[in-house]
Amino acid sequence: MPHETPLVFLLVVVGLIGVHLFVPKTRGWVWKVVAGIGVVMFAIQPYFALVWAPPEREMGEVYRIIYMHVPQVWMALLALTINAVCSFAYLMKKSWVTDSLAEASAEVGVYFGIVGVTLGAIWAKPTWGVYWDWDPRLTTAAILIVIYTGYLALRGFVEDPEKRATWSAVMGIIAFVDVPILWYSVQWWNSLHQTQSSPKTVDPQMVMVLRWSATAFLCLLFVFIWHRYLAAKETRMKEVALPEALPPARPEAA
Secondary structure, three states, rough: OOHHHHHHHHHHHHHHHHEEEOHHHHOOOOHHHHHHHHHHHHHHHHHHHHHHHHHOOOOHHHHHHHHHHHHHHHHHHHHHHHHHHHHHHHHOOOOHHHHHHHHHHHHHHHHHHHHHHHHHHHHHHHHHOOOOOOOOOHHHHHHHHHHHHHHHHHHHHHHHHHHHHHHHHHHHHHOHHHHHHHHHHHOOOOOOOOOOOOOOHHHOOOHHHHHHHHHHOOOOOOOHHHHHHHHHHHHHHHHHHHHHHHOOOOOOOO
């Protein structure tokens, strides 16, 4: 398979997501197409990751978990970036759309973050000798998950929709500070965790499989956020429904 194929799939998926966002009438079917692409890519991904990609020079076969671990973390950071953008947008102009999308992206981001960090711990055992070490990358990742779990707890405890949205937006912006710190931690401090690789220094087959995996997880991220957003938006609309907009109560039987 040509090494450019994953980039083609990535461009197609990003294009479909753009259509979904900017052409509302397509939202009933675009997500299904993206989900279908994701299913096909996930079906092929194990062959690429476990068979087609070559072993790593230093770690041998154990490195192959990278094709699950790294895309999961990337998706977590992308989802939390969406949360920060929506949080800022809500403070600029209050909207239940941006509030619901902020909630959805935070939930999905925490999910991907927990799975990604867990896979990283599994990888750490045979390479570092321990499942966990409080080095800068792992510490900032743990802090990120704790902070956003607190964000979700805040949303669960505050009953007033407007206060909840405003307080959550402020917390979402503050919490996002840890995202660039996590990303650059391996460059700023001494860390067991390796620094980010460049496609120029990695075997092209490895790059292709990593991009393939990332695109498949992007499909999953989009579908998860979209459906969680719909659920959050529906809940929000029920919360803010005016009493006079509700149907009149039936008179009780005498």
